[in-house]
Amino acid sequence: MAQILATYIALPGTTAEAFEHWHEVLGGELKMQKYGDTPMPGMPFEPDPNAVAHVTLDLPGGHLAGGDAMDDETYNIEGSAYSLLYQVDTVEDAQAIIDKFVAAGGRVGMPFEQAPWGDHYGQVFDKFGVMWALNVPAAQ
Incomplete structure:
Protein backbone atom coordinates (compact mmCIF):
# COMPACT_ATOMS: atom_id res chain seq x y z
CA MET A 1 0.00 0.00 0.00
CA ALA A 2 1.30 3.46 -0.90
CA GLN A 3 1.80 6.06 1.77
CA ILE A 4 -0.59 9.02 1.51
CA LEU A 5 -0.68 12.26 3.45
CA ALA A 6 -4.14 13.79 3.77
CA THR A 7 -5.27 17.04 5.34
CA TYR A 8 -7.72 16.37 8.21
CA ILE A 9 -10.27 18.97 9.26
CA ALA A 10 -12.55 18.76 12.30
CA LEU A 11 -15.42 21.23 12.07
CA PRO A 12 -17.94 22.04 14.83
CA GLY A 13 -20.95 20.06 13.62
CA THR A 14 -20.77 21.23 10.00
CA THR A 15 -18.44 18.61 8.56
CA ALA A 16 -21.09 16.81 6.46
CA GLU A 17 -22.35 20.06 4.96
CA ALA A 18 -18.82 21.36 4.33
CA PHE A 19 -17.57 18.21 2.61
CA GLU A 20 -20.73 17.96 0.50
CA HIS A 21 -20.19 21.59 -0.53
CA TRP A 22 -16.52 21.01 -1.34
CA HIS A 23 -17.50 17.94 -3.37
CA GLU A 24 -19.97 20.07 -5.32
CA VAL A 25 -17.38 22.80 -5.98
CA LEU A 26 -14.30 20.64 -6.59
CA GLY A 27 -15.67 17.29 -7.73
CA GLY A 28 -13.82 14.14 -6.73
CA GLU A 29 -15.04 11.13 -4.78
CA LEU A 30 -16.81 11.64 -1.46
CA LYS A 31 -17.10 8.90 1.20
CA MET A 32 -18.78 9.65 4.53
CA GLN A 33 -19.53 7.62 7.63
CA LYS A 34 -21.65 8.92 10.50
CA TYR A 35 -21.54 7.46 13.99
CA GLY A 36 -25.07 6.07 13.54
CA ASP A 37 -24.14 4.22 10.32
CA THR A 38 -22.11 1.53 12.06
CA PRO A 39 -22.34 0.36 15.66
CA MET A 40 -19.09 1.10 17.48
CA PRO A 41 -19.19 -0.72 20.81
CA GLY A 42 -16.71 0.35 23.43
CA MET A 43 -16.59 4.02 22.44
CA PRO A 44 -15.30 6.14 25.36
CA PHE A 45 -18.05 8.71 24.67
CA GLU A 46 -21.65 8.74 23.42
CA PRO A 47 -21.51 10.40 19.97
CA ASP A 48 -24.46 11.97 18.21
CA PRO A 49 -25.52 9.35 15.64
CA ASN A 50 -25.77 12.12 13.00
CA ALA A 51 -22.24 13.39 13.65
CA VAL A 52 -19.58 12.57 11.06
CA ALA A 53 -17.18 9.93 12.32
CA HIS A 54 -14.98 10.04 9.21
CA VAL A 55 -15.19 11.53 5.73
CA THR A 56 -12.83 11.63 2.78
CA LEU A 57 -12.85 13.65 -0.41
CA ASP A 58 -10.42 12.27 -2.95
CA LEU A 59 -9.40 14.86 -5.54
CA PRO A 60 -6.95 14.73 -8.40
CA GLY A 61 -3.61 15.23 -6.68
CA GLY A 62 -4.77 15.08 -3.06
CA HIS A 63 -7.09 14.02 -0.32
CA LEU A 64 -9.12 15.78 2.36
CA ALA A 65 -10.35 13.94 5.43
CA GLY A 66 -12.33 15.03 8.43
CA GLY A 67 -14.92 14.49 11.08
CA ASP A 68 -17.15 16.48 13.41
CA ALA A 69 -15.38 18.03 16.39
CA MET A 70 -16.33 16.67 19.78
CA ASP A 71 -18.17 18.92 22.25
CA ASP A 72 -15.08 19.85 24.24
CA GLU A 73 -13.18 20.98 21.16
CA THR A 74 -13.53 24.63 20.20
CA TYR A 75 -12.18 26.26 17.08
CA ASN A 76 -11.72 29.71 15.66
CA ILE A 77 -12.22 28.62 12.07
CA GLU A 78 -11.82 31.72 9.93
CA GLY A 79 -8.21 32.69 9.61
CA SER A 80 -5.04 30.90 8.68
CA ALA A 81 -5.46 27.91 11.04
CA TYR A 82 -7.73 26.24 8.49
Whole structure:
Protein backbone atom coordinates (compact mmCIF):
# COMPACT_ATOMS: atom_id res chain seq x y z
CA MET A 1 0.00 0.00 0.00
CA ALA A 2 1.30 3.46 -0.90
CA GLN A 3 1.80 6.06 1.77
CA ILE A 4 -0.59 9.02 1.51
CA LEU A 5 -0.68 12.26 3.45
CA ALA A 6 -4.14 13.79 3.77
CA THR A 7 -5.27 17.04 5.34
CA TYR A 8 -7.72 16.37 8.21
CA ILE A 9 -10.27 18.97 9.26
CA ALA A 10 -12.55 18.76 12.30
CA LEU A 11 -15.42 21.23 12.07
CA PRO A 12 -17.94 22.04 14.83
CA GLY A 13 -20.95 20.06 13.62
CA THR A 14 -20.77 21.23 10.00
CA THR A 15 -18.44 18.61 8.56
CA ALA A 16 -21.09 16.81 6.46
CA GLU A 17 -22.35 20.06 4.96
CA ALA A 18 -18.82 21.36 4.33
CA PHE A 19 -17.57 18.21 2.61
CA GLU A 20 -20.73 17.96 0.50
CA HIS A 21 -20.19 21.59 -0.53
CA TRP A 22 -16.52 21.01 -1.34
CA HIS A 23 -17.50 17.94 -3.37
CA GLU A 24 -19.97 20.07 -5.32
CA VAL A 25 -17.38 22.80 -5.98
CA LEU A 26 -14.30 20.64 -6.59
CA GLY A 27 -15.67 17.29 -7.73
CA GLY A 28 -13.82 14.14 -6.73
CA GLU A 29 -15.04 11.13 -4.78
CA LEU A 30 -16.81 11.64 -1.46
CA LYS A 31 -17.10 8.90 1.20
CA MET A 32 -18.78 9.65 4.53
CA GLN A 33 -19.53 7.62 7.63
CA LYS A 34 -21.65 8.92 10.50
CA TYR A 35 -21.54 7.46 13.99
CA GLY A 36 -25.07 6.07 13.54
CA ASP A 37 -24.14 4.22 10.32
CA THR A 38 -22.11 1.53 12.06
CA PRO A 39 -22.34 0.36 15.66
CA MET A 40 -19.09 1.10 17.48
CA PRO A 41 -19.19 -0.72 20.81
CA GLY A 42 -16.71 0.35 23.43
CA MET A 43 -16.59 4.02 22.44
CA PRO A 44 -15.30 6.14 25.36
CA PHE A 45 -18.05 8.71 24.67
CA GLU A 46 -21.65 8.74 23.42
CA PRO A 47 -21.51 10.40 19.97
CA ASP A 48 -24.46 11.97 18.21
CA PRO A 49 -25.52 9.35 15.64
CA ASN A 50 -25.77 12.12 13.00
CA ALA A 51 -22.24 13.39 13.65
CA VAL A 52 -19.58 12.57 11.06
CA ALA A 53 -17.18 9.93 12.32
CA HIS A 54 -14.98 10.04 9.21
CA VAL A 55 -15.19 11.53 5.73
CA THR A 56 -12.83 11.63 2.78
CA LEU A 57 -12.85 13.65 -0.41
CA ASP A 58 -10.42 12.27 -2.95
CA LEU A 59 -9.40 14.86 -5.54
CA PRO A 60 -6.95 14.73 -8.40
CA GLY A 61 -3.61 15.23 -6.68
CA GLY A 62 -4.77 15.08 -3.06
CA HIS A 63 -7.09 14.02 -0.32
CA LEU A 64 -9.12 15.78 2.36
CA ALA A 65 -10.35 13.94 5.43
CA GLY A 66 -12.33 15.03 8.43
CA GLY A 67 -14.92 14.49 11.08
CA ASP A 68 -17.15 16.48 13.41
CA ALA A 69 -15.38 18.03 16.39
CA MET A 70 -16.33 16.67 19.78
CA ASP A 71 -18.17 18.92 22.25
CA ASP A 72 -15.08 19.85 24.24
CA GLU A 73 -13.18 20.98 21.16
CA THR A 74 -13.53 24.63 20.20
CA TYR A 75 -12.18 26.26 17.08
CA ASN A 76 -11.72 29.71 15.66
CA ILE A 77 -12.22 28.62 12.07
CA GLU A 78 -11.82 31.72 9.93
CA GLY A 79 -8.21 32.69 9.61
CA SER A 80 -5.04 30.90 8.68
CA ALA A 81 -5.46 27.91 11.04
CA TYR A 82 -7.73 26.24 8.49
CA SER A 83 -6.18 26.98 5.14
CA LEU A 84 -5.75 24.76 2.13
CA LEU A 85 -3.50 25.39 -0.86
CA TYR A 86 -4.95 23.97 -4.06
CA GLN A 87 -2.81 24.11 -7.18
CA VAL A 88 -4.69 23.77 -10.45
CA ASP A 89 -3.63 23.75 -14.08
CA THR A 90 -5.23 26.90 -15.49
CA VAL A 91 -6.20 30.40 -14.44
CA GLU A 92 -9.72 29.65 -15.72
CA ASP A 93 -10.04 26.55 -13.49
CA ALA A 94 -8.89 28.47 -10.43
CA GLN A 95 -11.21 31.40 -11.13
CA ALA A 96 -14.15 29.00 -11.60
CA ILE A 97 -13.46 27.47 -8.17
CA ILE A 98 -13.25 30.90 -6.55
CA ASP A 99 -16.48 31.98 -8.27
CA LYS A 100 -18.31 28.86 -7.01
CA PHE A 101 -17.16 29.45 -3.42
CA VAL A 102 -18.22 33.12 -3.56
CA ALA A 103 -21.59 32.31 -5.18
CA ALA A 104 -22.30 29.87 -2.34
CA GLY A 105 -21.68 32.47 0.39
CA GLY A 106 -17.90 32.69 0.57
CA ARG A 107 -15.78 35.81 0.19
CA VAL A 108 -12.52 36.74 -1.50
CA GLY A 109 -9.67 37.17 0.97
CA MET A 110 -7.03 38.11 -1.58
CA PRO A 111 -7.78 38.87 -5.24
CA PHE A 112 -6.71 36.16 -7.67
CA GLU A 113 -4.05 37.70 -9.88
CA GLN A 114 -0.49 37.33 -11.04
CA ALA A 115 1.80 37.32 -8.01
CA PRO A 116 5.28 38.88 -7.84
CA TRP A 117 6.84 35.38 -8.08
CA GLY A 118 5.09 34.78 -11.43
CA ASP A 119 2.29 32.37 -10.43
CA HIS A 120 -1.36 33.35 -10.33
CA TYR A 121 -2.48 33.27 -6.69
CA GLY A 122 -5.48 34.29 -4.62
CA GLN A 123 -7.43 33.38 -1.51
CA VAL A 124 -11.11 32.76 -0.89
CA PHE A 125 -12.88 31.95 2.38
CA ASP A 126 -15.72 29.47 1.90
CA LYS A 127 -19.02 29.78 3.77
CA PHE A 128 -17.56 27.66 6.58
CA GLY A 129 -14.64 30.03 7.16
CA VAL A 130 -12.02 27.75 5.62
CA MET A 131 -9.45 29.62 3.53
CA TRP A 132 -8.70 28.15 0.11
CA ALA A 133 -5.55 29.50 -1.51
CA LEU A 134 -5.61 28.88 -5.27
CA ASN A 135 -2.37 28.74 -7.20
CA VAL A 136 -1.62 28.31 -10.89
CA PRO A 137 2.10 27.94 -11.63
CA ALA A 138 3.68 30.34 -14.10
CA ALA A 139 4.21 28.92 -17.57
CA GLN A 140 7.62 27.30 -17.68
